[in-house]
Amino acid sequence: MSFSADWLTLREPFDRAARNEKVLDAVVAAFAGRPAIGIVDIACGTGSTLRALSPRLAARQNWRLVDNDLSLLARAAAASSPQARVTTMPVDLVRDLEMALDGPIDLITTSALLDLVSDEWLERFAIEAAARRLPVYAALSYDGRAELAPADAYDARIVAAVNAHQRGDKGFGPALGPEAARAAVTRFEKVGYAVTHGEADWVFGPQDREIQNQTLAGWATAARENGLPLADVANWLTRRRDLVASGRSSIRVGHLDLFARPTSTR
Numbered sequence: 001m002s003f004s005a006d007w008l009t010l011r012e013p014f015d016r017a018a019r020n021e022k023v024l025d026a027v028v029a030a031f032a033g034r035p036a037i038g039i040v041d042i043a044c045g046t047g048s049t050l051r052a053l054s055p056r057l058a059a060r061q062n063w064r065l066v067d068n069d070l071s072l073l074a075r076a077a078a079a080s081s082p083q084a085r086v087t088t089m090p091v092d093l094v095r096d097l098e099m100a101l102d103g104p105i106d107l108i109t110t111s112a113l114l115d116l117v118s119d120e121w122l123e124r125f126a127i128e129a130a131a132r133r134l135p136v137y138a139a140l141s142y143d144g145r146a147e148l149a150p151a152d153a154y155d156a157r158i159v160a161a162v163n164a165h166q167r168g169d170k171g172f173g174p175a176l177g178p179e180a181a182r183a184a185v186t187r188f189e190k191v192g193y194a195v196t197h198g199e200a201d202w203v204f205g206p207q208d209r210e211i212q213n214q215t216l217a218g219w220a221t222a223a224r225e226n227g228l229p230l231a232d233v234a235n236w237l238t239r240r241r242d243l244v245a246s247g248r249s250s251i252r253v254g255h256l257d258l259f260a261r262p263t264s265t266r
């Protein structure tokens, strides 16, 4: 599955505003007083997590940015700053997750990844993190909640179809989709981690027309692929776009952030 740099750029400010402060504070507190840390950001895209987290950390940082999309990785390389040294590593996380995590790493980060992965891959990820005693900050996993205002009678059908579509294979096997974040909390607790988690919802106001239109178009495509009738989906999309164009539409999309920390030390 590929993600366009344009889409990742469009969503980044909304991701940043959505990131759960309590979870971010827990990440920062875990590394207080450390002069230097090594961080691997898996499925980094263009480096959104680095840009959100790096300024909050007092330590010097070595970031390893990992993705299987070479054009996104090339953009991520530019995320380097005096405080954050960046190296990029092309890795297919299905085949070579373990390779991505090896070496001098103190923290694993990721964002908008867990809802794409299967339960089997999530278990492997939790085991590999635990084997290395590495904390994990996983942000912005879609959790199945989508609220549109004003409401349309067809919204619920679309959201149900989108959530079913989310469970399709995104390259990691059948995806956990909306169940991913809660499944991750359970998985990490099972391997002896303490988990801080909280909601991290996108909030699109009436002026946020472009992201609303792109989100609605993506949902319409997913709903069609999941079997909803073309005419019904097209009519729904037209009604919702009219609301966006007239500045009367708001959308909230539910996400969950988590910070999972081993309770025994290295």
Ligand SMILES: C[S@@+](CC[C@H](N)C(=O)[O-])C[C@H]1O[C@@H](n2cnc3c(N)ncnc32)[C@H](O)[C@@H]1O
Binding pocket: 001, 002, 003, 008, 015, 042, 043, 044, 045, 046, 047, 048, 049, 066, 067, 068, 069, 072, 091, 092, 093, 094, 110, 111, 112, 113, 171
């Ligand atoms: C929704 S994007 C999130 C990107 C970034 N973390 C962010 O929040 O902007 C998902 C990312 O997962 C990457 N990805 C998907 N499958 C992958 C795989 N098998 N191996 C490595 N990266 C993968 C994509 O290339 C993309 O960058």
